[in-house]
Amino acid sequence: MKLNRIGYPYLIWLGIFILIPLLLVTYFAFTTGDSQNFSTFSFSIENFEKFISPIYLGVLYRSVKLAFISTLICLVLGYPIALIISKEKPKIRNIMVLMLVIPMWMNFLLRTYAWLTLLGKNGILTKVLSFIGLEGVSLLYNDTAVLLGMVYNFLPFMVLPIFSVLTKMDNNLVEAAEDLGANRAEVFWKVIFPLSLPGVITGITMVFIPAVSTFVISGLLGGNKSTLIGNLIEQQFRYTGDWHFGSTMSIILMVFILASMALTSKFDKEKEGGGGGLW
Amino acid sequence: MKNKILIMLAMVLLLSVVATGCGGNEETINVYNWGDYIDPEVLDLFEEEYGVRVVYDTYATNEDLYVKMKQGGSSYDVVIPSDYMIERMIREDLLMEINMDNISMFEKIDDRFLNLDYDPDNSYSVPYMWGTVGIIYNTTMVDRPLTSWGDLWDEEFEGEIIMLNSQRDTLAVALKKLGYSMNTRDIGELEEARDELISQKPIVYAYLGDEVKDVIVGGEAAIAVVWSGDAMAMMDENPDLEYVIPSEGTNLWFDAMVIPANAQNPEAAEQFIDFMTRPEIAAMNADYIGYSSPVPEAVEMLDEEIQNSPVAYPSEEMLENTEVFKDPQDIISEYDRIWTEITSAQ
Known part of the structure; x- marks a missing residue:
């Protein structure tokens, strides 16, 4: 080349x-x-041996699990949003995309911090919940709060690539399917969804990677209680000063991310756009 | 039209870069301190009087500070670590000796804060603040007086307890509860403390740093392990709060100003340290942050209420059952390992 x-x-x-x-x-x-x-x-390879212990593997498992769940939630929430936006007239569409992106103009840390006041024991959400009879529900400093933070922060990264593929889709294909007698569900599952797969793959990658490596969200909303792999790496670099072990964990995390990317791109059989070229 | 706006935007950006780029002739001093640990007005006063610009930065724990100093890339002129960290920094040649002749206010410091174990000849450090670690609790939310570290393991308080997100302090709580020294060099005892903390995890609300103040003052949680000065500040805002030194004994700590060996401007650093020790400045600072000053003349300038507060200025007998942290030296890696295991446990 x-x-x-x-x-x-x-x-x-x-x-x-x-x-x-x-x-x-x-x-x-x-x-x-x-x-x-x-x-x-x-x-x-001492540090790799050190990592192969129930404690650290447990942390890795928890991180992957949380990232997986948050990616799934983002997909389930994000796809309909992208579909709805893409069906609108260009003018309204632009406004809707803008609405989606505007919160991202604010600092990421600030947005996450705001949840602290919403979820706290005297926060608005808890008050609303106790008003409708759900008293004593702890919303902050647990895995659910961390998940919420991930979904909230990363949802636009799922919506935008899917939206961008959907708007570029040739509407003639949809019409042809309808002409040939497909009902709405069939049109969606047999035409629209398969054609939007490259966007979905990109969305999954763009949500999963920051979610699996985050340490800010789990620190702030998890109250440093459930450590994720990102926190562990941060701890090695910032407090313990063991760059070797920190690097080992970074490499292991990278291998995981690469493996998950390879796995998701397998689903993208057509290799249309190859998950890239969407922006 | 659009182009014009773009060009203007680019020019503004360029100008701001140029603007921050110049003005480099002014003398500056880099101060690195704990978060929420100074009256910002004091810095303005210093800048005014000495014409030295203060670049102020904060950290959350001693370990955070240590790694930042050790791994270079940054150069500070004054930092304010705690006792055991100063001991470690002296041992690793990270500090510069301070010429006490330049610290005219040195004599104002109470003798009992000088020549302590961490700096036996008192040649590297000038005391900044001191205090204890204890339990603060909200009397409207807790129906019995808390007296011991063991109370923090009481399941009655599930979801109400906040522990410090700090290695030595949190380990000390568990070690003291078990009746061991917080400076233990016995790995078995440390591991026992680890298991104790892991067993406590399900009832802990969160592990926090400076955020703890808002949470406790706002009544979001009932109980927290805090430093005495923070307790003073919190009790000032919420009268329902009570601070106790647990019966098993606690940590007596000293934070002192030191000059890193790679400081760029040691003269200004000494001026700064001298300035901070000046009684009226020390009083102003102590009044603002709530911590206890080692300068008796400064203490006399504070409100009677603060002077007589057993939280800020405990009596000798209250301090009998206390320990000062020591540098673990060769077993630091064991402390690190155990702390990582605690934070990683589910």
Whole structure:
């Protein structure tokens, strides 16, 4: 493949900010020693062995589980939203997309923080719940709150790619299916949904990856009670200073993400757009 | 039309970059402190008097600070760690000796805060604040007086307890409950404390840092483990709150100002430390944050109520059953491992 001259700055960018850090993380993952002193490094898979313990595997399992559930919820909620928006006239459509995106103009941390006041014991939601008879429900500092935070923050990442595929879809195909006698459900499941798969795949990837690696949402809304793999990695880098173990966990997480991406792209048999080129 | 707006936007962006880029001639000092641990007005006063701009940054725990200092990339002129962390930093040559001749206010500090174990010759640190760790609880939500760390394991309080998201402090609670020293070097005892904390997890509401103040003041939870100064600040806002030093004994801590070995502006750092020790400034600061000042003249300037408060200024006998944290030295990695296991457990 020949690169355009314009391509070189991107290549340098890629090298400095993606390739080298990735190599460094891999290097740290397979060594032990004082994180500050390269001369003390020695090759070892000790940190991988350390990770294979019920505690850390449990954390990984919980992270993957929560990320999976939140991705599923995003899909179930997001697909109808995308479908509804795509059916509207362009003018209304643009307004609706804008409404979806506007909350993202606010800082991510701030938006998550706002949930603290909503979910707290004296928060509005809890008050409403106790008003309708559901008293003593604890909404904050548990896995449900973390899930809520994930769905709330990542939902637009599911809606937008699906929406973008749906609007580009050739409406003649839908009409042809209707002409040939398909009912509405058949049109959806046999024509619209299969054609929108590339968008769905992108949406799943774009929700699953940030969800499985988040540490802010689980820290804030989970009250640091249920640690996720992201928190564990943060802890190694920020408080414990064991960059080696932190890197090991990052690599393991990356392998998981790659595997899940490979798995989802398998469903995308047509390789239409290959999950990319949607924006 | 659209282009014009774009160009204008680009120019504004460019200008802001240029604007923040210049003004580099002004003398600056980088201060790194705990969150919520200074009266911001004090910084303005310092800037005015010395013409030195203060770049102020905060951290949440001693470990956070340590990693940031150790792993470089940042250079601070004054940081304010606690006793055991100062001991570790001195041991690892991360600190610069302070020329006490430049700290004219040094003599104002009460002798009992000088030459402590963490800095035996008192050549690296100048005390900033001190205090204890205890339990704060809301008397309208808890129907009996709490007296011991063991109360934090009482299932009656499920979903009402907030623990500190801080390694040493939280381990100390469990170690003291079990009747061990909070400076234990026995891995078996540490693991017992770990199991104790894991068994407590289901009834804990959350592990928090500075956020605990809002939660307790707002009555969102009834009980929390807090530092005495934070307790003062919370009780000031909500009179239903009560602070106790548990019967098993607790941690007596000291936070002191130190100058990192790689400081860029040690002279200004010494000026800053001197300024903070000045009685009227120390009083202003202590009054604002609620913590206890080691400068007797400053304490005398505070309200009678604060001066006589057993929370902020406990009597000698109340402090009899206390321990000061020590640096675990060679077994730090064990502490780290055990803390990771506690936070990871479900």
